[in-house]
Each structure stands twice: as C-alpha cells, then as structure tokens.
Amino acid sequence: MKLISWNVNGLRAVIGKNFKEAFDELNADVFCIQESKLQEGQLDLDLPGYRAYWNYAEKKGYSGTAVFTKEEPLSVTYGLPEEEHNHEGRVITCEYPAFYLICCYTPNSQDGLKRIEYRLRFEDALRNYMVSLDQNKPVILCGDLNVAHEEIDLKNPASNHMNAGFSDEERGKMTELLSAGFVDSFRYLYPDLAGAYSWWSYRMKARERNAGWRIDYFIVSKRFADRIESAGIHSEIYGSDHCPVELVIR
Helix, strand or coil: CEEEEEECCCHHHHHCCCHHHHHHHHCCCEEEEECCCCCCCCCCCCCCCCEEEEECCCCCCCCCEEEEECCCCCEEEECCCCHHHCCCCCEEEEECCCCEEEEEECCCCCHHHCCHHHHHHHHHHHHHHHHHHHCCCCEEEEEECCCCCCHHHECCHHHHCCCCCCCHHHHHHHHHHHHCCEEEHHHHHCCCCCCCCCEECCCCCCCCCCCEECCEEEEEEHHHHHHEEEEEECCCCCCCCECCEEEEEC
16 A cells, blocks of 8 residues: 655645646555645546545645545544644645544644744644554555654754754654654665655755755554565656655555
8 A cells, every 4th residue: 555745835836836646656555645745626636546635725826635545435534633733734634544634734833933832832732643543543644744853854853953944942842753653664674775855945955955854754653664675766757946745554
C-alpha cells in the first residue's frame, strides 16, 4: 500500500502547475495534502477512483488538509479532542482495517517563536490522541510537522538553532512523540542519510543548492515498523516549496 503526503502550499496554485500530473504519476492508494488554503466550494477537483475528505480552516486562504483515498475508510474524523485545535483544519483521521491514518499540518511557531506556546499545546494534544488510538490499532501520522528533528535533518543547523522549526522545544516534542512508541519511518530505514530534505525556502536559490529541511514525515507505531517496505522523498517533483514524501507498507 502506497501513501503520499504533500504540503502543496495552496492547492489552487499547484493545480495550475503540475498537481494532476504528479498525482497520477505517484498513483498512491492514499494521498494526503496539507496547506490547501481554500474553503468548501472554491475548487472542483475531479480525481477518478478516489474518495475525498476535506478539513477547511475557518480563516479564508489559510491552512487546511485533505485526504484522497482509493479505499473507503471505516470512519473519518476531523480535528483533535480539544476544541481549541479545531479551527484551522489541521487534522483528518481515517480509520482502515489495519491502522489509523492521521493527516496533519502542525502549526508553525512563526518568526520569533511568537506562536510556540500554542504549538506546544497542539503537539501535546496530538501525541495524547495518537497514544489513545494506538491502544486500539497501529497509527500512521503523516504531514508537514514543521520541525527538523536532528541536525542531519537540515542543511544549516548552527545558523538555524532556535528558529521556528528547529527550536529546542519543538525538537523535544518530536523526541517525546517518538519515545511514546512511534518511529520516524525515513530515519528507521536511513538513519545516517544526509542531504535528504522535503522543504526549501524560495529565497537565495535554496532548492537549487539543496539547502533544505526535512520537515514532512511518516511516523508509525513502533509495532508497525516491520510493515515498512520503503520510505522516500520525491525531491524531483516541483510545484510547491515542499515536495511529496512517501511510505509503502506491506
């Protein structure tokens, strides 16, 4: 089963570039997107063979997630148990027979870490939610989690220390999540692979220089790790400042 996750940085924008071509080429069983930046009715997207589930932000042109799936889920839920986190369209959970899939767009802490206190509350809520689901069946979390966990996960760790996405607090929350019984599928297969990034700034030709960050993930329950067949990063696919990431499970 192939799963894809992509922060499209505005679905309407990437539709005008290469979204359909990339979508068809990747041919995923489940395709998750983040940062759709639209409201219901603003886009007529025809994806034959797929069911679509959307979670829109209340604020127009902001955030938002979607899941396109060939197999109809047993159930679909939106958001987290705490109402505080359910206004920005950041979480969709699809239940399948063997696992739960969570599509997530974690809040950015913003310049100067202005939003970090909210961000940390969101992460605590997400982790607790995942742990509770994991008691029933394994969990796969995918999406733009807005953190480079270790120094190997970004090009310039020293100059970015304590910037949004590479603060000690954010990195610590990822450590807490993994310590709660989960694994980073990419690092599970490639613990020492450097230069593998999923996001690049639009400034200073960062993508051409591969001066990027790995902030898009598939995190899986530890007991599900033996089901990981492959994990990849599609850096050859453009259209957004992020590229798609992939997980194939047995």
